[in-house]
Amino acid sequence: MDLELQGKVAIVGGGSKGLGRACAEVLAQEGVKVTICSRTKADLDQAAAEIQDSTGSEVMVFAGDLDKEDTIKKLVASTVARFGRLDIMVNNNGGPPLARAATATEDQWSVAVQRSLLFFARMSREAVPHLKKQGGGRIINILASTVYQPIPNLALSGATRMGVVAFAKSLADEVGRDNIMVNNVCPGSILTDRMLSNVTSRAKELGISVDEALAQRAKETAVGRIGDPKELAYLVGFLASGKASYITGTTILVDGGLVRSVL
Numbered sequence: 001m002d003l004e005l006q007g008k009v010a011i012v013g014g015g016s017k018g019l020g021r022a023c024a025e026v027l028a029q030e031g032v033k034v035t036i037c038s039r040t041k042a043d044l045d046q047a048a049a050e051i052q053d054s055t056g057s058e059v060m061v062f063a064g065d066l067d068k069e070d071t072i073k074k075l076v077a078s079t080v081a082r083f084g085r086l087d088i089m090v091n092n093n094g095g096p097p098l099a100r101a102a103t104a105t106e107d108q109w110s111v112a113v114q115r116s117l118l119f120f121a122r123m124s125r126e127a128v129p130h131l132k133k134q135g136g137g138r139i140i141n142i143l144a145s146t147v148y149q150p151i152p153n154l155a156l157s158g159a160t161r162m163g164v165v166a167f168a169k170s171l172a173d174e175v176g177r178d179n180i181m182v183n184n185v186c187p188g189s190i191l192t193d194r195m196l197s198n199v200t201s202r203a204k205e206l207g208i209s210v211d212e213a214l215a216q217r218a219k220e221t222a223v224g225r226i227g228d229p230k231e232l233a234y235l236v237g238f239l240a241s242g243k244a245s246y247i248t249g250t251t252i253l254v255d256g257g258l259v260r261s262v263l
């Protein structure tokens with residue numbers, strides 16, 4: 001199947017590591033020119049060099065804090081200046097602070113709202129005029145399984161990301177006739193630095209080892225294992241493609257059957 005991605009241009013947030021990095025790599029493999037953004041320039045440079053070497057696609061790096069609107073404006077503008085177009089947004093950022101619903105502080109809420117709610121609106125607002133100019137595009141939001149089922153210590157993840165689900169549905173309505181598809185992808189337990197650090201703090205709370213906590217997380221899934229970032233990135237690659245032209249406003253889990261709800 002030709003994904004019709006050759007020569008397209010994408011921005012991938014949080015692209016130096018984990019899920020973002022895997023998405024950038026899969027898109028680059030399909031001939032997409034990619035800008036990756038995160039806060040640590042050295043990690044970005046290393047990821048860009050590795051992705052370029054393995055795929056032959058051009059990778060631009062943009063170092064900045066995606067919690068800030070100004071970074072997002074400059075990220076989009078400099079990508080369009082460098083590549084002359086923009087087709088795909090993979091809206092991915094760091095996760096919200098670990099917190100419980102009853103005790104989350106003002107500061108934790110404030111970071112979570114910037115990072116896990118407003119970020120998605122800002123990325124879309126900056127990108128949509130460029131996508132329209134191209135005659136269409138794709139917006140893919142990386143959320144979390146917490147929009148279906150809570151996880152202890154991640155109350156702010158579900159609370160903010162449910163807002164993104166509603167936002168994406170409205171946006172899909174507004175831009176569907178411009179051939180812009182907007183979808184959400186929700187990881188469950190996929191092995192990355194972030195997941196490992198969440199599991200480590202949970203292991204401490206429970207007084208068990210990190211290996212035991214990982215085994216518990218694996219056992220909770222239908223497939224009996226933790227996921228690999230590529231297993232999410234392949235779905236993102238498809239949703240970014242020309243073949244995903246009648247899928248919009250949806251939310252799709254990549255969780256190995258972790259979530260137990262029927263719908």
Ligand SMILES: NC(=O)c1ccc[n+]([C@@H]2O[C@H](COP(=O)([O-])OP(=O)(O)OC[C@H]3O[C@@H](n4cnc5c(N)ncnc54)[C@H](OP(=O)(O)O)[C@@H]3O)[C@@H](O)[C@H]2O)c1
Pocket residue numbers: 013014015016017018019020037038039040043064065066067092093094095096115142143144145186187188189190191192193194195
């Ligand atoms: N892995 C999972 O199983 C899982 C499950 C549910 C939800 N998620 C969500 O998926 C997203 C990606 O998670 P991940 O597991 O891939 O995390 P990760 O391995 O920790 O990678 C996060 C990436 O985002 C960058 N980043 C973090 N904060 C940033 C900021 N404020 N501005 C710019 N870049 C930032 C990091 O680089 P710098 O630190 O250098 O900026 C890094 O490149 C998160 O929102 C996470 O909550 C993941």
